[in-house]
Amino acid sequence: MASSYLAAAPVVRRVRGYFAAVNRGGGTPVLFDPAEMGGFSLNSPPAPWISLGWIQGFTRKAGSKTAPVLTGIPAVVLEQTRETLDAQVGFQFLSWTKLTMALATGSQHMNLLAPATGAAASADGGTGLAAKVVLTGATATFLPLAAADAAAFTAGQTVVVDVDYTGQTGFVGTPVSGAYVKTALTDVDYVRRVSFNVAMVASVATTGLAGLTLADALPGGAPVTVTSGMKVQAIEGFVDREGGSFFQEWSALFVMEGAQGERIFFHYPRLQSLGSAAEGSNLLAGKSGSTLARVLLEGAYRALPVTDPLDGERVVCYRSFLPAKSALV
Amino acid sequence: MQNAKDSFYVALRTRLVEINPERTILLRSAVRPGILVEEAEGPFAQLPADVFVLRWPGLAVEQDLPSAMVAEECEVLYSTLGTQSFGGLDRGRALTEMDVELTEMLSPYWTPKLNYRATPAAAMLTNVFWDVPVFGAVTAVRDRLSRVARVVVYSYAEAGEAG
Numbered sequence: 154m155a156s157s158y159l160a161a162a163p164v165v166r167r168v169r170g171y172f173a174a175v176n177r178g179g180g181t182p183v184l185f186d187p188a189e190m191g192g193f194s195l196n197s198p199p200a201p202w203i204s205l206g207w208i209q210g211f212t213r214k215a216g217s218k219t220a221p222v223l224t225g226i227p228a229v230v231l232e233q234t235r236e237t238l239d240a241q242v243g244f245q246f247l248s249w250t251k252l253t254m255a256l257a258t259g260s261q262h263m264n265l266l267a268p269a270t271g272a273a274a275s276a277d278g279g280t281g282l283a284a285k286v287v288l289t290g291a292t293a294t295f296l297p298l299a300a301a302d303a304a305a306f307t308a309g310q311t312v313v314v315d316v317d318y319t320g321q322t323g324f325v326g327t328p329v330s331g332a333y334v335k336t337a338l339t340d341v342d343y344v345r346r347v348s349f350n351v352a353m354v355a356s357v358a359t360t361g362l363a364g365l366t367l368a369d370a371l372p373g374g375a376p377v378t379v380t381s382g383m384k385v386q387a388i389e390g391f392v393d394r395e396g397g398s399f400f401q402e403w404s405a406l407f408v409m410e411g412a413q414g415e416r417i418f419f420h421y422p423r424l425q426s427l428g429s430a431a432e433g434s435n436l437l438a439g440k441s442g443s444t445l446a447r448v449l450l451e452g453a454y455r456a457l458p459v460t461d462p463l464d465g466e467r468v469v470c471y472r473s474f475l476p477a478k479s480a481l482v
Numbered sequence: 483m484q485n486a487k488d489s490f491y492v493a494l495r496t497r498l499v500e501i502n503p504e505r506t507i508l509l510r511s512a513v514r515p516g517i518l519v520e521e522a523e524g525p526f527a528q529l530p531a532d533v534f535v536l537r538w539p540g541l542a543v544e545q546d547l548p549s550a551m552v553a554e555e556c557e558v559l560y561s562t563l564g565t566q567s568f569g570g571l572d573r574g575r576a577l578t579e580m581d582v583e584l585t586e587m588l589s590p591y592w593t594p595k596l597n598y599r600a601t602p603a604a605a606m607l608t609n610v611f612w613d614v615p616v617f618g619a620v621t622a623v624r625d626r627l628s629r630v631a632r633v634v635v636y637s638y639a640e641a642g643e644a645g
Contacts, residue, residue, distance in 0.1 A: 167546050207546040248548045438553065438613065438634050445613050445636070 160480035163411030170205035170244070171198050172252060173404040174349075174372075175423060177330035178323060182422035182459060183404040187473035191416060195408060201328075202406060203372060205253055209449075210433075211244040211407060213419065213470075240456040240469045242405070242424060245433055245449040251351045251391060252372070257450035258430040260397035261332045263346045264313050267387035277392045281342050284384035287314060293370035294352075296385055300363040306387060308356050312365065314376050314385045315348035317341050326350075328373035333399050345386050349373075393430055400425045402457070413477035420471040423457035483541070483552050485597050486610045486637035490556065491519050491536055492603075493593035493610075498534070501586050502579075507533045520559075531626065532576070534584065535559045540634075549608075549638040556635050558584060558615070561628035570625045577620065577627045584631055588615055595637060610637045 173183035183201060190199045198204055216239030221230040246253040255262035266281025273279050285302035296314065306312065315327050320337040324330035331347030340346070355368040365385065376383035407419040431453075434446040456469035476482050495515045498505060505516035507530060509523070516533035520526070529535050540555030560580045564573030592611035596603040618630040 206548050209546070247546060437636065443613050443634070445611075 157479050157481050160413065160415070160477055160482075163409065163413070163415050163417060165409040165411050165417070167207050167209070167409075168211040168244070169195050169408045169410075170208045170246075171202040171406040171408070172205050172256065173201050173203065173406070174329040175402045175404055177333075177402060184422060185404075185406050185418065185420045185471075187416075187418050187420070187471075187475060191418065191473065191475045195410065198406075203252065205246065205256070206248050208244040208246055208407075212242070214241045214243075216240060238458060238467060238469060240421075241427060241454065242407075242419075242421065242456065243427075243451075243453045244407075245451055247449065249448075249450060251349060253450055253452075254391055254393065255329075255331070255349060256401055256403060256426070257452045258393040259400070259426040259428055260394055261347055261399050262391060262393045262401070263331075264348065264351060264388040265390045265392050266313075266342055266346065267310075267389050277394065278346070278389075281345075281386055281388075284317070284342065284345065284386040287376050287383045287385055288364075291364075291376045291383070293374045294367045295364055296367070296376070297362060297364040298385070300359045303357055303363040303365060304359045306354055306357050306365055306385075308354050310354045310387050311351055311389075312354055312367075312385050313345045313348050313351045313388050314371055314373070314383055315345045315350050316382050317384060318343035318345075329403070342386065345384070350376075351388065395429055405454070411477065413480065415477040415480065416473075416475045418471070418473040418475075420473065421454075421456045421469065422459045422471075423469075424454040425457055427453040427455045483554065483637070483639075485595055485599075485606060485643060486552060486635060487519075487538060487554060487556075488598040489593055489595045489610045489637075490612070490635050491517070492596070492598070494534070494536075494587045497587045498583065501583050505532065505583070529559055529561065531561050531563050532580075533560065534580070534587075547638075549640070552637050552639060554635045554637075556612075556633045558631045558633065559628065560584070560631075561626050563626050573625065573627050577629060581617065581629070584615065588612065588633065595640075597643075606643070607640055608638045610635060612636060 175182045193199050218236045219233045220236045222232050222234055224231040263277050265278040269280045269282050285298055288297040290297050318341055322334045324333050325344045326348045327350050329349040331349055350371050350373040352367040352369045352371050354365050356366045358364055402425045405421040405424045409417040431451040433449045433451050436443045437445040458467040458469050461468050495517050498517050499515050506513050507516045519536045537557040538554055539557055542553040544551040562573050562576040564570035564576050592609045595606040595608050595610045597606055612633050612635045615631040615633045621628050
């Protein structure tokens, strides 16, 4: 019985994407260590990575350019230099969620606050119902509220949890910076409008320990309550706009798993939206004259550089390969 | 998958009762709306005329989505000999009537998914939906006119859903 084999090129069927928030204020991306984390279950990535689900049409395009340094007569190439460093990534999301919509748009992505009675109409959602204070003891999946406040919510609603806007400028939003405020605004709900910290309410308790149990963990984890003043507000959906000056930025990880268990990772510490919001579609049953089409969010991104602390080189992407067990390398 | 098939059948049956309550079949000593699922009845030597018969020949599953999407091909078979009072000369009209009824039964192109293993049937979280029907050519065997319409029925697998 042989103890090793000559492995052919990996055979993969699909690509999975993962997201992690970049600390925009500090300019700090999330780094993925394939040696330490590479064996993770694709359904439960290591924190703080969040699954974006399977994606399709994954393409990478390196835009880096090299130039020859010539010498002599006739000129010959003495050496090469790297003139520019650039890379782009494109793919289609197979689901519409807060996260995938936000990443697939080129600008701020906002939550449509559940409107207050008599609120004036607005293209990106008018004045919302009053936000409720999250009490101490909150976790990523349970928000303790005063009983009367809890009664204002219903199971199945989507809610956003974030702080009041109090005139701050710069990046706002927890845990992802959802917008950059250049000059102070007056909307107390602005941070909750742009926040990524959303989840669906699974159940509401108005007696005993009153509060909201969430169907999914909040992306921002357990809200820090008393000191930060986290509040919860119901939302109806999401809206984004063509225009604006803000670019979403995130740390990205793409995984291809081969048929023999080998894995290829593409890690982009910093990706920024390249284009505007766009959709593609594919027919559910192309061969039989189907009229049903799935609408897919198109994502296009430019990779921004980080400085690798190993040797000080500036890079935009890491490609890693973890060979299959017993495969000769 | 079975919940989607059941929900599709019951939706069509309910709609047929509204569209044409006269279309019925006497089956196992009971008068029922004139639509049945072939695999849920005893074998037929010849499919009954003037009723819709559902058959499920094709299946595909798309697993890359957040919830697996199941596509089940449904064949709706129907035939007629016309009426005795017209000596079968109205069989073309009778088939057209069934074409129209099927078209109306299929609209709207979705229905809530229910679990019919429970009594009463329990509402699930998603809808079953389907594409426009593709009508096959009419076939004539002696005085019997038949047609097969194909509909692809889509549903999402829900967590903990058996079958």
